[in-house]
Amino acid sequence: MSLEFAILGFLNYHPYTGYDLKKIFDTSIRHFWPADQSQIYRTLARLTGQRFAEVEKVPQEDRPDRKVYHITERGRAELLRWLAGPPPMGEPRSAPLIQVFFAGQLSDEEVLAKFEGFAAVMRAILSQYNQVPAQIGPYEQEITSPREHFFWLLTLDNGIRSMRANLEWAENVIAQVKAGKVPHK
């Protein structure tokens, strides 16, 4: 479902091919909704079947023909209905937390290494996030209005705040392990 709406969201800005959309995803929302090329193409086919989008075939000579997708009125209405509707559920799953839950099986040294590993990953992601504003470049031309830009920055702010909270959590655990505050069996 979500991918359909993400694609409709971009088609609402401008008509695009599947190839365009893959690049746009990879330079914008991939941080909270990565999309596989094959899945984008299959979803475009489904959106067309539902008459939320229409295909315009653009023949090319030396390149494969392009299939440019245009959002329909039906599609636009569907998008706005979803946007104004109730909040979709956030994905609750976290594989790292399964490791934490059962980490009592490890020695204190292993626990320390594990959480230092978590912290390293989180710092790497945070520094990636901090570089995002500098990478808007090519995408900025697609999203023209300052209003759209504002909401794009909000998603980034969300990521940064979440990751900071997670990093603080991990650092707090590391301090506890080092202080010998982890109970033994």
Add this chain to the structure above:
Amino acid sequence: MSLEFAILGFLNYHPYTGYDLKKIFDTSIRHFWPADQSQIYRTLARLTGQRFAEVEKVPQEDRPDRKVYHITERGRAELLRWLAGPPPMGEPRSAPLIQVFFAGQLSDEEVLAKFEGFAAVMRAILSQYNQVPAQIGPYEQEITSPREHFFWLLTLDNGIRSMRANLEWAENVIAQVKAGKVPHK
């Protein structure tokens, strides 16, 4: 993959049936790894096929026979290898952030309602999390050691910190909308 290790983690504490495991999941890790009954049964079958677990059939008279699963040495080794190994990737996907990304299509009033909806959901989840320690009851008998209890509380702390950071983010957005700081097109 993750579900396999979660099940191995519990079988490492004690032998259980699929039915037991479903109840244990629902009173413990369902907040970060919900599991469907049918998926638990199918995964137990797979774990048995991989010789990470063994079945003990316990006939009953007035109830259906129980299939009690025991972790094997192979299974225990596999679990510990995974626990000590590299951090698994966190799930990046967030459907709510797709709504935020395209929220510029809504009016300021709709945006305000949307974020108040987010905040309400987050507050509800937070208050659920705050009630978790009181609900340990039945599960506490399964996890005996204070060490295991400590790590269980760490997963809860992670959830609370994340959710608080998210709520602060939403409240910050609400304040910005109310202050008329959202750019128009």
Add this chain to the structure above:
DNA sequence: ATATAATATATGATTAATCATATATAAGGA
């Protein structure tokens, strides 16, 4: 000269997860 990246779309296979439903019996509540 050779390899790989870019342009462009498409399908097959597989996995993880969800939803629905089936079977069978007993206990407890309305």
Add this chain to the structure above:
DNA sequence: TCCTTATATATGATTAATCATATATTATAT
């Protein structure tokens, strides 16, 4: 009495997502 809940396991169908691979041409880099 009738309905629901609890005990216990199992399968079929479907969806979302991933991975691999196929096709075909041009431009660029080694």
